[in-house]
Amino acid sequence: MIEAHGLVKRYGSTMAVNDLSFPIRPGMVTGFLGPNGAGKTTTMRMILGLDAPTQGSVTVGGRGYRDLPAPMREVGALLDAKALHGGRRARDHLLCLAHSNGIPRSRVEEVLRIVGLEGVARRRVKGFSLGMGQRLGIASALLGDPAVLIFDEPVNGLDPDGIHWVRTLLRALAAEGRTVLVSSHLMSEMALTADHLLVIGKGRLIADTSVEEFVRSSSQQSVHVRSPQAAELAARLREAGAAVQAGTGPDVIEITGMDSAEAGKLAAAHGITLFELIPVRASLEEAFMELTRDSVEYQATGATR
Amino acid sequence: MTDAATALAGPDHQAALRAATFGDVLRSEWTKLRSVGSTFWALTVTVVLGIALGAVISAATAHGYARSSVSAKLSWDPTNMSLSGMVIAQLAIAVLGVLCVSSEYSSGMIRTSLIAVPKRGRVLAAKSLVFAVVTFVVGEVTSFVAFFVGQALISGHAPHAALGDPGVARAVVGAGLYLTALAVLSVAVGTLLRHPAAAIACLVAVLLVLPGIAQARPDSWQNPVNEFWPTQAGGQIASVYHSAHTLQPWPGFGVMCLFVAIVYAIAWTLLDRRDA
Numbered sequence: 001m002i003e004a005h006g007l008v009k010r011y012g013s014t015m016a017v018n019d020l021s022f023p024i025r026p027g028m029v030t031g032f033l034g035p036n037g038a039g040k041t042t043t044m045r046m047i048l049g050l051d052a053p054t055q056g057s058v059t060v061g062g063r064g065y066r067d068l069p070a071p072m073r074e075v076g077a078l079l080d081a082k083a084l085h086g087g088r089r090a091r092d093h094l095l096c097l098a099h100s101n102g103i104p105r106s107r108v109e110e111v112l113r114i115v116g117l118e119g120v121a122r123r124r125v126k127g128f129s130l131g132m133g134q135r136l137g138i139a140s141a142l143l144g145d146p147a148v149l150i151f152d153e154p155v156n157g158l159d160p161d162g163i164h165w166v167r168t169l170l171r172a173l174a175a176e177g178r179t180v181l182v183s184s185h186l187m188s189e190m191a192l193t194a195d196h197l198l199v200i201g202k203g204r205l206i207a208d209t210s211v212e213e214f215v216r217s218s219s220q221q222s223v224h225v226r227s228p229q230a231a232e233l234a235a236r237l238r239e240a241g242a243a244v245q246a247g248t249g250p251d252v253i254e255i256t257g258m259d260s261a262e263a264g265k266l267a268a269a270h271g272i273t274l275f276e277l278i279p280v281r282a283s284l285e286e287a288f289m290e291l292t293r294d295s296v297e298y299q300a301t302g303a304t305r
Numbered sequence: 306m307t308d309a310a311t312a313l314a315g316p317d318h319q320a321a322l323r324a325a326t327f328g329d330v331l332r333s334e335w336t337k338l339r340s341v342g343s344t345f346w347a348l349t350v351t352v353v354l355g356i357a358l359g360a361v362i363s364a365a366t367a368h369g370y371a372r373s374s375v376s377a378k379l380s381w382d383p384t385n386m387s388l389s390g391m392v393i394a395q396l397a398i399a400v401l402g403v404l405c406v407s408s409e410y411s412s413g414m415i416r417t418s419l420i421a422v423p424k425r426g427r428v429l430a431a432k433s434l435v436f437a438v439v440t441f442v443v444g445e446v447t448s449f450v451a452f453f454v455g456q457a458l459i460s461g462h463a464p465h466a467a468l469g470d471p472g473v474a475r476a477v478v479g480a481g482l483y484l485t486a487l488a489v490l491s492v493a494v495g496t497l498l499r500h501p502a503a504a505i506a507c508l509v510a511v512l513l514v515l516p517g518i519a520q521a522r523p524d525s526w527q528n529p530v531n532e533f534w535p536t537q538a539g540g541q542i543a544s545v546y547h548s549a550h551t552l553q554p555w556p557g558f559g560v561m562c563l564f565v566a567i568v569y570a571i572a573w574t575l576l577d578r579r580d581a
Contacts, residue, residue: 049423051580066423069324083413092340100333100421101325
């Protein structure tokens, strides 16, 4: 369980995080979603005691991170897979971390096995690919067998096989009753992995909701219709209160504000022939972009000049 | 690929759950220090150059002793001569001390370290203690070997020293102590400045450049620098003969230790307060 209360982080005149309050519950994967620069990493750094909040507080299991007696046994974190000394061998890197929290050496071998790096444990980590680095970072997060796990963009740089592996791992960790917080700027990735979503933009909380709820409330639904009598159907639909827009061809219209079943019945009642009647759901990615459109930090304007 | 659902939990989960101790952090820092190649090389340079340079300078000056001036003969300090290599050894220690902190900053490892040990003072204390002990051992070995090799080369050409002579044992042990104090200073400066290049440049300035500039100035500049500049004052502990305008060995070393303590306290405070 992670709880933030009125978390604020200001860097000079920039508000990186602005009044964030949220609980992150155990037993599920919580996706921490937002465009680049939204404040995800800053928030995670504050949870982990690396940055001090300008205002507010955040606790893990009821305590501030810096007050935890054995931090790695309570919280496992992967912030940046490249944040390690390149001259050190993978096993030694894990051993340094294990020693610091009194974790037995046997656990190092165990986590190497879990992430599939036992074959390269003696290699110096500067020769690791980004994907191997991510695996090593995940191994270090698992070292203390913690009840809370925090991952910042864990699938970055992984191949499809690796992405699938991380997804399965996160689901398994949550299924064991652990608290799992995963950040991403990809909605599609979160839709597959997370149960709950925390969406932020420009440092502010935009949504704290289940994935299902998010999909239902924010995906715009419309109905795509192709009919030889499109104009007549459009008039009938407008009478019935739906909004109708011209589609891609003269016989195509797009309906919003009425579902496909209602539209089909209406057409039948007036003897109108339909060639196509397709419910269209905006993708999660579009829903997410819709939601965060006003809070994207770096926006391309479309014009080149 | 391993099935992700298997064996996530360690068998020791609840049983071994105990608070992390300072001893754990010490062990971690020791593992860090010994598991990178640069440690071995820097320490090898310290020992080899410390001994070899001392031997070369001892032999050369001893051969010229007969032709040297009366004042040079009066200030003849065979102990200090055999420890001349410490000038180079101290640079190797300074660089290694800086790197054992600042390489964590340049690689980002520091964030991993501080997540593992959020009580940051412990990280600094463990790092400096481990490095100080290693330096002490290496420093004493270097200085004793350099002393015996140097005296063997000097004897027959000029008066040489024995460990039993007044002040000699103190000077030989003192050379190692000087390196140890410098080791702690380097870790503190590395913590303070975080960038390896900046920290190394700063230490080279403190150790060599500023005292060197003072030597080229009139006495009114030179004397206070020789007397009170922390590393000059601290270096007195490795000499048997003390010229005018220098502190006595232990007070001089005390000045250096006080300086190290002040820098260390600033580094400690900043490490604790700054965002990592």
